[in-house]
Amino acid sequence: MKYVPTIGLEIHAELKTKTKMFCDCLNIPDEIEPNKNVCPICLAEPGTLPVPNKEAIRAMIKIGLSLGGTIAERSKFDRKSYFYPDLPKGYQISQYDMPIVSGGSLKGVQIERVHLEEDTARSTHENGESLVDFNRAGLPLMELVTKPVIKTAEQAYDFARELQLLLRYLNVSDADMEKGQMRVEANISIAPKKLFGNKKLGTKVELKNINSFKAVKAAIENEIERQEALIKGGGKVIQSTRGWDEVAGKSFPQRIKEEANDYRYMPEPDIPPLDLTAKDIFDMDEIRRSIPELPDQKRIRFSEEFGLSGMELEHLITDRDLSGYFEESISELKALIQQDNSIDEESAKKTLYNYLTSDLVGLIKEQGVDVSDLKIKPEDFAELVVLIEKKEVLSRTAKDILIEMFRTGIDPHEIIDHHSLGQAEDGEVQSSIMGAISENPKAVEEYKNGKEAVIKFLVGQSMSKLRGRGNPEQLEQLLKDHLSK
Structure with missing residues (x-):
């Protein structure tokens, strides 16, 4: 029996703002000194109050407009409760039922929502110890959720690459996966092909720890194969979260998958709802005007203006500068x-x-x-x-x-003049030809006896005398003319 995969992506990207999401600490993801950019707010000390970062919200609107999504008139923040050492408050300020952006599409993939939240701290585990660096805690984090409409690992890879490109063109995120500035999670299920037309999907498994574009493709392909082998062997797919081990090339179980009610979402009481129609705060027309030419628009224009296509086009489009x-x-x-x-x-x-x-x-x-x-x-x-x-x-x-x-x-021109790199003068050319002929009598004799390939050797000798400043085609013709006399 053939199985059809259904894939949805959840992609996080750190936003390039000057300060963190809810405090004035500097947003420096690459800060080397641990726990340098922290304050009572991002360390969740009692009595502190969060203040939303206007530039982060503006960046979200910019992303939403570029994706063709709908910008909410009103939005709000929510508390997502779970306990982990990298979460100082015991909950994360996120968005649940009123995201800033709904809908939109990219690379033919429909988008469910794009919402704003705060990042967690960074944990490191070594020598039997766990250390937590709170420099990253509270950084503004975009989360984009696609609809479960992706059919192949290749399509998921293409979508993630295109989103990275879009974020860089908008200058809202560097989205460097190797630095953890962009993180991909995939929800994967498979169902028998005969049932697929009835929209009956299989049990989904969430894949985390996908830290490169290469891993996006490999992890999804591996999970599809794992689920197929499990079902064909008489087993059952359990809704769960698995981590991806890039070195081993396989996933490993992490935990049974939580549902939304496990997080006990509740409206964030310390932050009033956002009125995104307030023109004096968020001028939609001004934000639209600030959106540059986007990757797909540039592809079309470069194709029409310069006749580029395929990889020729992508070599340029993938780097805005x-x-x-x-x-x-x-x-x-x-x-x-x-x-x-x-x-x-x-x-x-x-x-x-x-x-x-x-x-x-x-x-x-x-x-x-x-x-x-x-x-x-x-x-x-x-x-x-x-x-x-x-x-x-x-x-x-x-x-x-x-x-x-x-x-x-x-x-x-200045370099050519200073280093004498221009084409050789006629006198120099003639001198190099005569020198090549007089210094290589054996090669000359072989040429005259019908071994025409030897002419290339004589051209090389002449070029050497000219220090590469001769025209090989011209030298070959001049040598032939001289040797035919």
Whole structure:
């Protein structure tokens, strides 16, 4: 019997606000010193009162509008009660029945809700001890819940990647999974295919501890296989929570799954309900105007304007700063081409794309810098492309020039002049040819006896004398002309 999986995702992302959700402590997720950014409020000392962070609520509205969701006119916070060392109050301030955002979709996946809550502290367990760092306690945390409409691990992976991209474009979260700034949980059930049309779903299992996009796919695939094997072996799936062990490549049981009533939700008595229609506090029109071009919109435009598709497109879209640098460079390139009709625009665009996504991105990764910190100006990068297209510098030389531009920020012409990297003069070319011929009589004889492949060796010898500043095609033709006399 075939089984059909049904998957729903719950995704948390830390919001990039200056301060925590309900107090004035700094929001620094990467703080190294334990328990530095704490105060009586986020440590839950008696008599303290929480005050909601306006910027966090504004970020939530921005996310909701970008997802095409409905922004609630009124919303409220609730207490979600459970006991764990990383929860100082014994409850978490979250949202239950009146989330800020309802509905919406992304990558064809329908969204149930997006709500706002506070993060827990960070626990570490080693050498038989448990330590708690409260720097993270109280950070503003978005939780997005999809409808159970995802059918494959691949679709879940794509959704999570796209959400990360959206949050980064909106500049509301860095959403770095490796740093714990974005966390994915998956609810998975399987049902016999014949029952699927009747909307009868199986018993769901929640998967936690999914800390990378690779793990999203692997964990879901593993859980589907585990449930299938369990049912086919005569067992029964129990509603529960399981953790994912990325090293072992399998999940492990954590606890029997709680229901909503286990958390004893109640309205947060210390925070009044939120009136999101108050224009003097949350101006929806202003928030809409602040939303930048989103990833899907940019995909469509880049496809139409630059003829990019597939992975070519994704290389740029997945890094907002890189796509911006690409656009600026293309704009500068077009301006240069207007001044020189000898350059083929389509060829030049392709050259620019290739050098950007291969050589320049390679340098960025190697040196660990951000695109926003690049010393190379877009106009200088475009100028280098023009020099390549006009064959004033060769590919190998161009890469050396690019490295120097990356290091110093100097324009390509100055680097070429300073290091004598331009194409060799005619006299130098002729001298290199004569030298290659006179110094390699055996190779010359072999060529004249019909071994034509030897010409490549002579071209290499000539290029060596020119220190890479010759045109191989031109050198080969000149050598052939000379040797045919």
